[in-house]
Amino acid sequence: xxxxxxxxxFSSPYSYLASTWIEPLAARHGRTVRWHAMLLGATLAAAExxxxxxxPLKGAYMLRDFERSARFEGAPYRPPPRFPIATHNxxxxxxxxxxxxxxxxxxxxxxxxxxxFAEGVLLDELPALLALAERCGIDAAQAQAACADPQxxxxxxxxxxxxxxxxxxxxxxxxxxxxxxxxxxRRPQIERWLAAPY
Amino acid sequence: xxxxxxxxxFSSPYSYLASTWIEPLAARHGRTVRWHAMLLGATLAAAExxxxxxxPLKGAYMLRDFERSARFEGAPYRPPPRFPIATHNxxxxxxxxxxxxxxxxxxxxxxxxxxxFAEGVLLDELPALLALAERCGIDAAQAQAACADPQxxxxxxxxxxxxxxxxxxxxxxxxxxxxxxxxxxRRPQIERWLAAPY
Numbered sequence: 431x432x433x434x435x436x437x438x439x440f441s442s443p444y445s446y447l448a449s450t451w452i453e454p455l456a457a458r459h460g461r462t463v464r465w466h467a468m469l470l471g472a473t474l475a476a477a478e479x480x481x482x483x484x485x486p487l488k489g490a491y492m493l494r495d496f497e498r499s500a501r502f503e504g505a506p507y508r509p510p511p512r513f514p515i516a517t518h519n520x521x522x523x524x525x526x527x528x529x530x531x532x533x534x535x536x537x538x539x540x541x542x543x544x545x546x547f548a549e550g551v552l553l554d555e556l557p558a559l560l561a562l563a564e565r566c567g568i569d570a571a572q573a574q575a576a577c578a579d580p581q582x583x584x585x586x587x588x589x590x591x592x593x594x595x596x597x598x599x600x601x602x603x604x605x606x607x608x609x610x611x612x613x614x615x616r617r618p619q620i621e622r623w624l625a626a627p628y
Numbered sequence: 629x630x631x632x633x634x635x636x637x638f639s640s641p642y643s644y645l646a647s648t649w650i651e652p653l654a655a656r657h658g659r660t661v662r663w664h665a666m667l668l669g670a671t672l673a674a675a676e677x678x679x680x681x682x683x684p685l686k687g688a689y690m691l692r693d694f695e696r697s698a699r700f701e702g703a704p705y706r707p708p709p710r711f712p713i714a715t716h717n718x719x720x721x722x723x724x725x726x727x728x729x730x731x732x733x734x735x736x737x738x739x740x741x742x743x744x745f746a747e748g749v750l751l752d753e754l755p756a757l758l759a760l761a762e763r764c765g766i767d768a769a770q771a772q773a774a775c776a777d778p779q780x781x782x783x784x785x786x787x788x789x790x791x792x793x794x795x796x797x798x799x800x801x802x803x804x805x806x807x808x809x810x811x812x813x814r815r816p817q818i819e820r821w822l823a824a825p826y
Contacts, residue, residue, distance in 0.1 A: 477685040487675040487797040491810060498807075501826050502817050599685040609696075612689060615813040619700050628699050 433462045437593060437603040438539065439470035440517035440553055443496040443507075444614035446543040448602040450505050451617065453536075459624040465536045467524035469517065470601050472590035477599035481514055499614065506548040515546070515554040518586060519577040523563060525585050526576035534568075541566050631660045635791060635801035636737065637668035638715035638751055641694040641705075642812035644741040646800040648703050649815065651734075657822040663734045665722035667715065668799050670788035675797035679712055697812065704746040713744070713752040716784060717775040721761060723783050724774035732766075739764050 434456050438445035456463045474481060483489040493509070500507030520542050528535035545551035545562050552558050556574070563573040576582050593603075597610065604611045604620055609627070611620050622628060632654050636643035654661045672679060681687045691707065698705030718740050726733035743749035743760050750756050754772070761771040774780050791801075795808065802809045802818055807825070809818050820826060 473685070477683050479683060479686065485675050485677060485797070487671070487792070487795050488677065490795060491797070491808060494808070495810070498817065498826075502820065594685070597685050597688060599683070599689070610689060610692070612693070613813070615811070618816070619696065622700065628696075 432607060433464045435464050435466060435603075435605040437466040437468055437598055437601060437605075438543070439468055439601045440520040440539075440542050440546060441514040442470055442601040443513075443547055444499070445602040446507075446547040447499055447503050447505055447614040448604070448617070449540050449543045450503065452602075452604070455617070455621060455624070461624070463536065464532070465524075465528075465539050466589060466593070467517075467521035467535075467539060467586070468593045468598070468601070469521060469586065469590050470514075473593050473599045473601075476594040479599065482600075483513070500547075503614075506544075508548055508550055510546055510552070511550050512552060512554075515552060517553060518583075519556065519559055520553045521586050521589075522577050522579070522582040523559075523568070523573050525582050525589070526573070526579070527568070538563075538566060538568065630805060631662045633662050633664060633801075633803040635664040635666055635796055635799060635803075636741070637666055637799045638718040638737075638740050638744060639712040640668055640799040641711075641745055642697070643800040644705075644745040645697055645701050645703055645812040646802070646815070647738050647741045648701065650800075650802070653815070653819060653822070659822070661734065662730070663722075663726075663737050664787060664791070665715075665719035665733075665737060665784070666791045666796070666799070667719060667784065667788050668712075671791050671797045671799075674792040677797065680798075681711070698745075701812075704742075706746055706748055708744055708750070709748050710750060710752075713750060715751060716781075717754065717757055718751045719784050720775050720777070720780040721757075721766070721771050723780050723787070724771070724777070725766070736761075736764060736766065 436452050438449065452463055483492045497507060524535050524538055527538050542553055546553050551562055560570040560574055564570045600612045602614060606620060606623050609623060634650050636647065650661055681690045695705060722733050722736055725736050740751055740760065744751050749760055758768040758772055762768045798810045800812060804818060804821050807821060
């Protein structure tokens with residue numbers, strides 16, 4: 431059974447919602463999930479798009495839709511004190527962990543998304559980010575070193591380029607056997623695709 | 629029981645998909661549907677957005693998503709020979725019919741969307757549009773007059789302004805008891821809201 435690819439940005443509310451159901455859904459279909467932390471800003475720029483919530487009219491609707499969609503999913507959600515935020519440090523920690531143990535990286539992804547969207551932890555503030563890492567059993571000094579390490583800077587840049595080359599412009603972006611699905615709201619389509627491609 | 633407001637553009641594939649389920653869904657909840665033909669281009673401009681399929685990366689994904697979403701819904705779909713198209717004439721006929729009989733206008737909406745997205749009828753070509761009107765039991769000469777009538781031009785402009793004032797930027801846009809839902813993919817949320825707001 432092949433893996434499901436799950437691309438996300440730590441500052442994407444719909445990625446947060448999807449992060450709460452992707453693993454159980456995959457497991458029900460005998461699949462595993464490969465997580466990919468990316469910077470949505472890079473893919474949006476390639477698509478000539480601005481951050482979705484920055485558009486007139488659309489921005490106001492999206493803030494309302496975030497909260498309603500969270501209630502619909504039964505996921506705890508509290509509008510973060512600032513939104514969106516820069517997520518390169520959270521993503522570099524992700525890739526540093528991924529090189530050691532993909533399951534720890536995936537756990538970091540879920541914890542980071544939930545901390546930002548349900549608890550208001552600002553992942554772009556290094557002390558808050560490192561305190562969260564410690565809470566997750568990650569060595570804070572090593573995590574801080576990973577944030578500054580040119581290796582993980584370069585790797586994240588490469589991941590963003592890879593995303594753009596694969597046609598990815600939004601998050602979450604979920605690929606099942608080559609079929610791309612954009613958005614938390616594609617869950618019913620993904621679920622049916624996993625049962626039988628249509 | 630109050631009505632559900634359904635805002636659409638004749639050139640919106642997700643409006644087409646939603647047009648196939650909105651009436652039965654409303655009926656199951658003892659509601660009626662009030663249809664509103666608008667010009668998506670006007671609302672997109674107000675939101676500083678371009679037509680969704682015109683963006684790099686996003687455009688290619690959307691064409692794929694249109695087809696997959698139609699298969700998912702079980703709705704016949706054939707990529708139109710040209711997309712998007714200008715829909716002011718189809719919309720003026722809608723509003724002319726609406727003033728006489730809302731149910732005939734709603735039927736015209738459903739027929740027009742299905743003709744464009746399942747049969748490739750180009751609604752921006754007047755002869756094709758009028759032939760479709762005749763097929764729907766609408767007098768072609770009167771329909772043609774409605775297209776050129778300053779009254780329906782002005783009315784459509786007013787509807788677009790009303791949409792923008794209401795915060796509408798995309799289609800389909802569905803309002804249930806003051807709660808706005810954007811997109812064919814919000815059906816599960818709408819269904820639950822109709823059962824009990826959450």
